[in-house]
Amino acid sequence: MIRRTWWHRASLAAVSATALLALAAPADAATTAPAAAAVSRAVTAPAPPSSATARHAATTATTASASTTAAVDYATWQRDCRAVMAQALPYIQQRVAQPRPGEKQAIVFDIDNTTLETDFGFSFPQPANQPVLEVARYAQEHGVALFFVTARPGILYLPTEWNLEYRGYEVSGLAVRGLFDLFKDVAEYKTAERAAIEAKGYTIIANIGNSASDLSGGHAERTFKLPDYDGQLS
Numbered sequence: 001m002i003r004r005t006w007w008h009r010a011s012l013a014a015v016s017a018t019a020l021l022a023l024a025a026p027a028d029a030a031t032t033a034p035a036a037a038a039v040s041r042a043v044t045a046p047a048p049p050s051s052a053t054a055r056h057a058a059t060t061a062t063t064a065s066a067s068t069t070a071a072v073d074y075a076t077w078q079r080d081c082r083a084v085m086a087q088a089l090p091y092i093q094q095r096v097a098q099p100r101p102g103e104k105q106a107i108v109f110d111i112d113n114t115t116l117e118t119d120f121g122f123s124f125p126q127p128a129n130q131p132v133l134e135v136a137r138y139a140q141e142h143g144v145a146l147f148f149v150t151a152r153p154g155i156l157y158l159p160t161e162w163n164l165e166y167r168g169y170e171v172s173g174l175a176v177r178g179l180f181d182l183f184k185d186v187a188e189y190k191t192a193e194r195a196a197i198e199a200k201g202y203t204i205i206a207n208i209g210n211s212a213s214d215l216s217g218g219h220a221e222r223t224f225k226l227p228d229y230d231g232q233l234s
Helices: 006-018 054-071 074-097 130-141 154-166 186-199
Strands: 104-109 145-153 173-177 202-209 223-225
Touching: 074 104, 074 130, 074 202, 074 223, 104 130, 104 186, 130 145, 145 154, 145 186, 145 202, 154 173, 173 186, 186 202
Parallel strands: 104 145, 104 202, 145 173, 202 223
Antiparallel strands: none
């Protein structure tokens, strides 16, 4: 697998999307939210072993990187994603079946290597990550609003929204980074977006992403972490 160079791929996505934008009517990207404390539950990849000397550390890091890269093929990634979603779905089913009076339920998703396949072959529109899409479809069919919070820049709002909807996600809100957001810590930016979702009256019953920055900071009842293999799938 070749590690993604996001800005290069993003530029290609924007160019590829231009011809498709005529098909997509711009939609309001609602951001939302009520205050809910987070109870985190994350599935993480093991940390690389430490070393006693600098030379041994370098050798170990190189070996570990090569080994991990070799292991991160598409089938491995899909298996690992499905294992996490197998934990998420029963919780979401239970939570949907037991809403609080007057509650508006929502799930917040990351996009790259979470809802869409970004690193395993590049095309536009990008394919949906099927284990995540299956859970998202269950949620949206049972009245749960789907919100997407991404570190993608604002210029990619329309092609990203169109891609998500084309692949079967019902987009209740999409947050992309504006000019000033680009200077913020990603975790801080994403936390603020979840707080905004709560401020609009939603209870975020689950927050799903593949990076610690997607999930830290609270404002979700539960978190589910997809694999990023020590940052290789950012």
